[in-house]
Amino acid sequence: MYDLVIIGAGPAGLTAGYELAKTDKKVIVFEKKPQVGGLAETKVFGEYRYDIGPHRFFTKNKEVYDLFLEMLDEDAVEVNRKTRILFKNSYFDYPLTPVNALFGLGLFESIIIGFSYIFARIKSYLNISKINNFEDWVVDRFGRKLFNNFFKNYTEKVWGIDCKDIGSDWAAQRIKGLSLSTAIKFALFPNSKKRPKTLVDKFYYPRLGAGMLWEKFEEYITKHNIEVSKNMKVTQVKESGEHYIVSYEDAEGESQSIETKNIFFSNPLLEFIDIFEGDTPEEVIKSAQSLEYRNHISVHVTIDKKLFDDNWIYIHSPNLKMARIADFTNFSKDMSTEGTFPLTLEYFCFEQDEIWKDANDKIIQFALTELKSIFDEEFNVIHSEVSRNAKAYPVIKTGYQEHIDVIKEWLSHLNNITAVGRSGMFKYNNQDHAMATGLYAARTLLGLGDFDPWEVNVDGEYHEELSSN
Ligand SMILES: Cc1cc2nc3c(=O)[nH]c(=O)nc-3n(C[C@H](O)[C@H](O)[C@H](O)COP(=O)(O)OP(=O)(O)OC[C@H]3O[C@@H](n4cnc5c(N)ncnc54)[C@H](O)[C@@H]3O)c2cc1C
Incomplete structure (x- = not known):
């Protein structure tokens, strides 16, 4: 027993x-x-290693953090965080900086974002904004224009449903504590002691x-x-x-x-x-049946060229199905051998979607076409594989x-x-x-x-x- x-x-x-x-x-x-x-497993295919998607360990729970470090001991490597957003062929730093946004979006677009933000804040101040879902929540905090540019497409790519059908509690949970003004403030004064954890730029990662x-x-x-x-x-x-x-x-x-x-x-x-x-x-049983999970597909490719030095890049561009791309050599040099770069390209879908059932070769070819359209560089693919992660994201x-x-x-x-x-x-x-x-x-x-x-x-x-x- x-x-x-x-x-x-x-x-x-x-x-x-x-x-x-x-x-x-x-x-x-x-x-x-x-x-x-x-x-959170690391997929190992012979000498090639990849996480199914980038995993940054971060916690506010000291006991859990101590346990993480105790277990890893000397195998915890410190990583300088670099993350960007790709949107319509321009890269935006995360966290977004005003100068970067201005150059990326242009003066006209930035002014519209600024006005739309001020408009949303006034509505919120006057207590006339109704917040019933994720879209309402983000528009209230960041303005309609920034929502349309940065949040809408990416969020719908990940979750597969309209932002109006996503619970506002998810937004409140995920991006609570970060407003546009906070992001701007900490971009201008990066050393402020009150810098929120959201913007932390170093983390530990297993070697x-x-x-x-x-x-x-x-x-x-x-x-x-x-x-x-x-x-x-x-x-x-x-x-x-x-x-x-x-x-x-x-x-x-x-x-x-x-x-x-x-x-x-x-x-x-x-x-x-x-x-x-x-x-x-x-x-x-009925309640269980009405809950949905989102499936996740990882396309793992090792190539012979360094394409970017970010840990990962969020792909907000509406014309691409890819949601995120990571290079694990930017986490730990021991993730690959000299001169090779293991990438994971991520896609989200439901179990009934075509891509979930597609043959691995077809998925890899599709992902490589998208990758080449982003970087427009010559490289050789040394290894490729697909992993499917069913029920990876509970749909809120x-x-x-x-x-x-x-x-x-x-x-x-x-x-x-x-x-x-x-x-x-x-x-x-x-x-x-x-x-x-x-x-x-x-x-x-x-x-x-x-x-x-x-x-x-x-x-x-x-x-x-x-x-x-
Ligand atoms: C793409 C992606 C990126 C992520 N990024 C981060 C990040 O940056 N930082 C972070 O902290 N977290 C991240 N996470 C979340 C993290 O991976 C999860 O929080 C964590 O793995 C959850 O652990 P768990 O033990 O609850 O569940 P799981 O990791 O889901 O483990 C459950 C286990 O149960 C096994 N199992 C299922 N059914 C059965 C069965 N019938 N019999 C036996 N075994 C079974 C499964 O095979 C699995 O191994 C990310 C997740 C994903 C998908």
């Missing part, structure tokens, strides 16, 4: 394992993939990619008697008296079961509801919270089952939040107090940039 089964060896599951590794609890972590790290951190966690917990069982997909969770029977299958489809007293799950909430055998109320659609509340209420009545992490909680959690949910769940299990994982990231502690991750 196990004390705990953890579904998923991503940041949430492994951090929960870390906390329990210090105890005598009998714990097993099941991971369906051959590798740990979840969405061999984001996934290196999670491989270290795996090594640590397995040394401390926690089993990590990879290539094992959990297929069913069934109540059995006060305990649960967890069934799982290996890559060949061979099935086995074990009994456990507790379960932490970090697999997508919808999928958990699907594999849970019990009297799940109809309204929970207007009204989603009501459905989550229904599911949360149901979950609260299931004994000893705890949702953790990003997909498991259907929450826009980053690595640090996912880690905190794992720590909280483990501490509650150990009887150390009532640590509620749902309390992590309630107020959007992670202040990200104008574009989303």
Whole structure:
């Protein structure tokens, strides 16, 4: 009999394992993939390494930060952050600087942006702006013109829905604390002590990619008697008296079961509801079915030319489907061999979209055509591969919270089952939040107090940039 089964060896599951590794609890972590790290894994194809998308570790939680540094030790490399936005063939610094915006957009466009910003602020001051969704929120803070230029197209590329259908709480969470005036102020006075974390320009990164951190966690917990069982997909969770029977299958489809007293799950909430055998109320199933996840495609290419020295570039240009591009040599020189540059080009889609089912070769050719149209330079492709990341982004659609509340209420009545992490909680959690949910769940299990994982990231502690991750 196990004390705990953890579904998923991503940041949430492994951090929960870390906390329990210090105890005598009998714990097993099941991971369906051959590798740990979840969405934060580093893909390794022979000598070529890529993250599925750029991962910058940032947290306001000191405990989580200390844990990150403790695990990586000398393998944490300091990175100077450089991020730009590509919009209509011009590059804009992130954070946006007035001079840069002026040169990029031209005097006329900049004046219109300025007026539209002043107009929005006056409306807000007079309390006449109605804020019902993401679009309203951004227009209120930045003005209609800047919304149309910088936010609308990119946001719709990432989420696949109209900005009017995206909840305003997502904007409030992601770009809270950053207004146009703040961005301008800190561009003019970059050394101000009150510089918000959003604009932090240095970060630590694992020497061999984001996934290196999670491989270290795996090594640590397995040394401390926690089993990590990879290539094992959990297929069913069934109540059995006060305990649960967890069934799982290996890559060949061979099935086995074990009994456990507790379960932490970090697999997508919808999928958990699907594999849970019990009297799940109809309204929970309906709520789960109305939640949507956005899929993510990473096109990995290693080339023989350095095209840019940014960590990543947001592609806001409406004529390109690509959302972001990263060069991992700008994170850590150990991500590749001399003279080779591993890039990840990111695309977003829904499961039913054509591109999700397209052959890898077709996707790679398409991505390379877009890449060449941006840089207009000659280069050779040394390696290329595609990875598909299903359900990578929970879609924060207007009204989603009501459905989550229904599911949360149901979950609260299931004994000893705890949702953790990003997909498991259907929450826009980053690595640090996912880690905190794992720590909280483990501490509650150990009887150390009532640590509620749902309390992590309630107020959007992670202040990200104008574009989303
Ligand atoms: C493109 C992109 C960029 C990002 N950038 C950043 C960034 O810059 N900074 C940052 O901090 N965060 C970033 N994130 C977010 C970060 O990757 C996630 O917050 C983190 O990985 C969530 O951890 P998790 O453990 O909750 O879930 P996941 O990482 O999703 O892990 C869940 C695990 O469960 C496994 N699993 C699923 N179903 C089953 C099953 N039935 N049986 C067994 N195993 C199963 C999965 O294979 C997976 O390994 C980014 C995410 C994406 C997609």
